[in-house]
Amino acid sequence: MTPGVPMQLTVFSPSGAVADAGALQLALQRLRALGFDARRDRAAAARRQRFAGSDEQRLAAIHRVAEQAPSIAMATRGGYGLTRLLDAIAWKKLARSVQRGTRWVGLSDFTALQLALLAHTGAPSWAGPCAIEGFGRDAAAGGMDDVTAACFGEAMRGELEAVGFRTEAGFDGLEVKGLLWGSNLAMLCSLIGTRHLPRPAQVKGGILFVEDVNEHPYRVERMLLQLLQAGVLGAQKAVVLGSFDAWTPSPNDRGYGLKAMVRHLRSATRVPILTGLPFGHVPTKVTLPIGRRATLAVQGRQAFIGW
Numbered sequence: 234m235t236p237g238v239p240m241q242l243t244v245f246s247p248s249g250a251v252a253d254a255g256a257l258q259l260a261l262q263r264l265r266a267l268g269f270d271a272r273r274d275r276a277a278a279a280r281r282q283r284f285a286g287s288d289e290q291r292l293a294a295i296h297r298v299a300e301q302a303p304s305i306a307m308a309t310r311g312g313y314g315l316t317r318l319l320d321a322i323a324w325k326k327l328a329r330s331v332q333r334g335t336r337w338v339g340l341s342d343f344t345a346l347q348l349a350l351l352a353h354t355g356a357p358s359w360a361g362p363c364a365i366e367g368f369g370r371d372a373a374a375g376g377m378d379d380v381t382a383a384c385f386g387e388a389m390r391g392e393l394e395a396v397g398f399r400t401e402a403g404f405d406g407l408e409v410k411g412l413l414w415g416s417n418l419a420m421l422c423s424l425i426g427t428r429h430l431p432r433p434a435q436v437k438g439g440i441l442f443v444e445d446v447n448e449h450p451y452r453v454e455r456m457l458l459q460l461l462q463a464g465v466l467g468a469q470k471a472v473v474l475g476s477f478d479a480w481t482p483s484p485n486d487r488g489y490g491l492k493a494m495v496r497h498l499r500s501a502t503r504v505p506i507l508t509g510l511p512f513g514h515v516p517t518k519v520t521l522p523i524g525r526r527a528t529l530a531v532q533g534r535q536a537f538i539g540w
Contacts (some may be wrong), residue, residue: 237519240304240389244364245274245294246285248342249312255368257309263368263377265385268320269305274298277309283421291454292318295346302333305389305461309364311341311417319349319429329353337391337490339363339512341425341446344420349429351414351524355511360512361385361414361520370516378516395539397523398521407505413527414438419445422456425463435479437468440529440538442521444475450494453477471505471529473538476513479480507536 234539242264246255251257264271275362279286284299286294291314295336298306327337327350337347337358341359347358362368368377387393414436415421419444424430445453477491499506507529527540 237276237436239268239270242271242305242307243270243274243298243301243303244271244277244307244309245279245298246279246309247291247295247318247346248285248437249310250280250283250285251309251365253279253365253369255283256365257373258293259371260309260364260369263382267382272303275424277426283312284536285309286435288362292321296323296326299323299330299335302330302335304334306330306335306337307364308339309379310345311339311343311363312368313342315342315345316423318428319345322346322349324350324353324498328356331356331358337399337432338389340444342416342420345424345429347416347523348414348424348431349422351480352431354427355435355524356526357522359520360523361388362518366514367518375516378518380517384518385520393520396426396521396535397537398509398511398519398536399536400507400531400536402534404505404507404536405442407471408528409440409530410526410528411470412436413442413521413525414439414523415442415443415471415536416523417449418453418456419448421500422459425459425465432487433464433468436465440471440473441469442473442475442512443467444509444510445477446475447479449480449483450477451485453491454494454497460502461502463496467502467504469504471507471537473529474508475504475510476515476518478513478515495529507531509536510538
């Protein structure tokens with residue numbers, strides 16, 4: 234990064250279609266106001282069915298952005314679509330862009346690209362806001378969250394080295410080091426059994442963080458148990474749970490919810506499972522590296538993830 238020169242940030246659409254062109258334009262304006270040279274890929278607003286263009290268009294956009302190697306490559310939104318492309322992405326091309334300084338940023342469906350990039354090349358990326366949900370909401374929808382924007386900016390400029398959050402009691406004095414990885418739980422589980430999930434040796438002894446949206450706690454539990462039974466969760470030094478929001482309680486729950494789900498998971502493994510990470514499909518979120526060595530430390534109920 235050259236002092237005094239705005240970081241080039243390219244917004245592109247690898248997954249779902251952009252439904253609101255005005256929200257995308259607002260996101261670009263806000264990113265520019267934050268000091269970024271924000272531009273949009275020429276196919277960012279393409280649409281075919283529910284996708285941001287055909288598979289070929291979206292694949293070409295990923296490769297085009299990788300060849301341009303901007304300082305930041307940010308997905309417009311999540312949704313669905315990257316799973317279709319994983320077998321065709323030129324991973325070495327993306328890894329070369331990282332070597333040239335590109336930070337690939339997003340969450341939700343973008344997790345598939347991030348974990349596959351880590352699996353195939355070992356290259357890191359960043360779990361953080363997508364353009365529209367992070368920077369494109371108008372005032373009626375809550376506007377831009379200042380904490381999210383500040384954290385993202387500091388992370389991209391290399392000024393952020395740690396994030397803190399309040400967790401549950403019972404972990405005071407915990408300190409572990411390992412590879413920080415994860416992001417969206419459903420996308421992570423969708424990669425199990427494929428060559429696009431990081432190999433056990435890559436993430437053994439890691440710090441896994443996960444989040445999801447519109448998933449009832451029993452579905453979250455089922456996915457976490459899948460990771461446990463597949464030998465992934467038990468190989469971690471710690472698991473950190475982010476936000477699991479926008480689910481609908483059922484009359485059949487009879488007291489079963491997120492807290493009951495966490496209690497059961499803790500009874501099934503000795504791996505520490507912490508809660509409270511401000512990350513996920515929520516307005517206020519931190520930006521975290523995927524694929525970098527990190528330290529998780531807890532003092533009282535205050536937890537820190539540093540890298």
